[in-house]
Amino acid sequence: MDKNIQTINQPVNTDFEVRSQHAMCVNKSELDKPLWTNWKYAVLGIAFGIVFVKAEIVSWLRIQEMFRLESFHMYGVIGSAVVVGLISVMLIKKLRIRSLDGEPIIFTPKQFNKGQIFGGLMFGFGWALTGACPGPLFAQIGSGALVVCVTLLSAIAGTWTYGKLREHLPH
């Protein structure tokens, strides 16, 4: 399936970025499963959304506190999430844990390109303005701030514009 995506994308991208772009969204599972089996991801998403709201990670004020160095909260959240993720990944590799479908778990290395700098800075600007990364946008809408739909639509438009201009941007 990986190969599938790459072949389709090949006309534009022969030399850079294909892997690391896809590493964000690639479905490494080779299995074709019916739609309803995705309920597990919805349940995980619900748990995730609850944590987002309960820990006030989706609060514009908390994000401001982070960038003004007025609170340790967000640094603690991201830092401890990375530590737990790091240990889990080490255990998965060391114990060769397989997925529930019995497939070996694969990690794809990301390739460096200038997009991580330019795009990273742009996202940073947007993060401080909206007080939300993509995940919290969905949680904010769910929590009742329906006007954030505008921000989400604008983010989708931004992604679309990136796709449109991609060949002309430095990578």
Added chain:
Amino acid sequence: MLEFISKPWPWYVAGPLIGLTVPALLIIGNKSFGISSSLRHMCAACLPANIPFFQYDWKKEVWNLFFVAGILVGGFLAAHFLANPEPMQIHPDLMADLAKNNITDNRHLVPADLFSWQALTTARGLIMMVAGGFLVGFGTRYAGGCTSGHAIMGLSTLQWPSLVATCCFMAGGFIMTHLLLPYILAL
């Protein structure tokens, strides 16, 4: 117990729970944690417009859309059934600075002074919601990921490009907050 649940959760509870999403997704279905790609799948599904970047079988990545739909429902459940009745505990300096621009709402996760349908008709609201959202969508895809894909998944797997991206996310946030936002808030 119920009291603990309704209070804001501290970082040492929320952070590890978020970190556990990484092995949970890997074990459930061999999926790499990442949220911003959901925006790409929406483009691929709704308006691919012959753009090569959106020519792929988004249906194979539909798990990601289920995941973000779950986040939306989770946000609803937490806000309606587990809500904290108290105002948020925000650093007094931040509230004092914001009060200069008539922003005083510390009861909502999304301050109503800044993000509302009415605010959308002002220059400040347009910049913060429309331009801000655009930068989030464009920037995350250009960088190849967001806080979840780069900062959490990328750093958990020790990828140095993700460290570069994470540092740039933070640098962008600091630049905006300290150099530009004071002028935007005063609009």
